[in-house]
Amino acid sequence: MKLVVMIPAYNEEQTIGAVIREIPRDACEKVEVVVIDDGSTDNTYGEALKAGADKIVKFKRNRGLAPAFRAGLETALSMGADIIVNTDADGQYDGMEIPKLIKPILDRNADVVLGSRTKGTIEDMPLDKKAGNYIATLITRELSGCYISDAQTGFRAFTRDMALKLNVLSEYTYVQETLMQIASQGAVIVEVPINFRKRVGGRSRLIGNIYGYAKRAGATILRTYRDYQPLKTFLFIGGCFLLAGLITGANVLVYFFNTGIITGKLPTAVLTVLLLIIGFQSVVMGILADMLKSHKKVQDEILYRIKKLEYDE
Template sequence: MKLIVQIPCYNEEHTLPGTIADIPRQIDGIDQVELMIIDDGSTDRTVEAAAQLGIDHIIINKKNLGLARTFRKGLDECLKRGADIIVNTDGDNQYYGGDIPKLVEPIVQAKADIVVGDRQTSTIPHFSPFKKLLQRVGSATVRRLSGTDVTDTVSGFRAFSREAAIRINIVSPFSYTIENIIQAGKKHMAIASVPIRTNPKTRESRLFKSIPRFIERQLSSMLRMYLMYQPLRFFAYIALALTFIGLIPITRFLIYYFMGDGSGHIQSLILGSVLLLIGFVTFVMAILADLINFNRQLLEMTLEKVRRIELGDHKK
């Protein structure tokens, strides 16, 4: 069984040595451990540092593609090199590599398809109370949307079985973490969460410039993924709400009409009719979105088969 640890990097010349130093090269149940960096258009000596550290595989993006696309490219490259298990960690040495055996254990024991490292954010000293609150609320929301029980949904320290990596499709250009969990939950993959340790902070996050910007992007990712997998439910709820609201002024008009005063309240009838019409159109949108959802599933099945053919993977 081969394990490849992939490390997306962007200007990690100084932190990469510490990241590599923590990663064990011998793990029970694993025959071979290899390291891969995916350099996302770094402008420093990240690639040279990786070569000096003896990294097994160095993948280079000619320009900066962003974390999500670099993560997806890493999965593809690991699969091409025959990885049975893929671990993703950050190049800034945020996660303690010595916990990789704990991270992959559920996959080795065939108990999980994906394992996410729980940083136990409530205990991290450099996280402000507000950031800890955001983590709790955000993770609870993702658990609700995905139907999973992942404690730390934005943790980038996670492991994938070969089967899970083949089935994952990342479409967001921003971050893969939330999208990955919602998608895996909707595809009924087995997801586990294990507590892991973190290292002292080495630098500020490059993924977002401010908390409001981070919240905006994460919320848009949640909404986009939920719409992708539950369009009928989402639009049907809106249609029902508009219909209910529309019935209120219509009922008001009917009451006055039967009391002989309908002519003075015609605006209620107009308003209610417009709302009912919008509700009907929204319901039609719900049906169309659901049909598109079925087409997306067919496309994903086709893409999965193409990947298996390319990889020579004949597993179901």
């Protein structure tokens, strides 16, 4: 069994060394560490090298956490990982908890293990971030149907097969998108309680302000939901327009039956027609999008098989 620990990092020279040194190299028969240096302008690369990273993928410019995560998965797969653990470069997750994190996979009880901060302990987190995490977890839970307690955790373990099946499309954060993909595959997710430490190396690299995060992560969540549940998405949109059209239409009809004329309600009648047309079109779009979903399923399967051929060599 080979474990590859991947660490996406952006300007984390203060902490990356300690994070790498903390990883227990006896957690599995073979343990290797890969760092994805996402165009850091500080000495993250040098510190990672000094601390004994087995591989460092260096982006020439900052491309974002999700592309770095994608590159990390691919690199870990090409290194022959049987299990892949993702952890953060800021030292907020405790490397000593990796054995606990991978145990359900070693016991063959899980495809994915999430280190849950809410089930464990959080040493320090501002209230707005706590609230944001709570809301984003609630939304991810409802939309994915998988009842997890912490959708934003970056401390995760994946089986090789699960990693082969993930196709991260986002350019910002991978956390909710991957969970929705995992849930749609019917994979087994297990949570273990973990300790979330205080950030020591300056401010959050990912979340400048919570509203910006909500906007970008929210867009990713909605886009992913649309891709996996297109019929429901468009039926909902179409349904809203059709309902509004029925209400305004009823208004026009009642007026017509009472007065025998329609001219007094002409604008409402025009609005009704518009709403009904848009609603009907959305429903048709839903049917078309549902056909695209079937194509996506086949394409995902093809990609999985190609990756398997490519990485299992």
